[in-house]
Amino acid sequence: MTNSLKLSLDPELCQGHARCFALAPEVFRLDAQGHGEVRSESVPEALQAKALRAVRACPERAIKTTGGDGA
Ligand code: SF4
16 A cells, blocks of 8 residues: 655744755745745655655755655
8 A cells, every 4th residue: 555645844843945946846835935845745655755855955844744755
């Protein structure tokens, strides 16, 4: 059974490095101030590995995950 990966991004922690967007633009976008936003809380399975790379690359640890294969 597949456990779908969910993301939440803490805008208080995000400092706008945009690494999440650079690594996984299908999953993240940037707001007008250049801060990261999650496009859709639930990540399709095909994008999970990419999304997790972006989560790990966030220098502020601003993106939290629940579920997913590695959780
Ligand atoms: S990588 Fe982290 S700090 Fe940078 S925009 Fe994304 S969530 Fe914000």
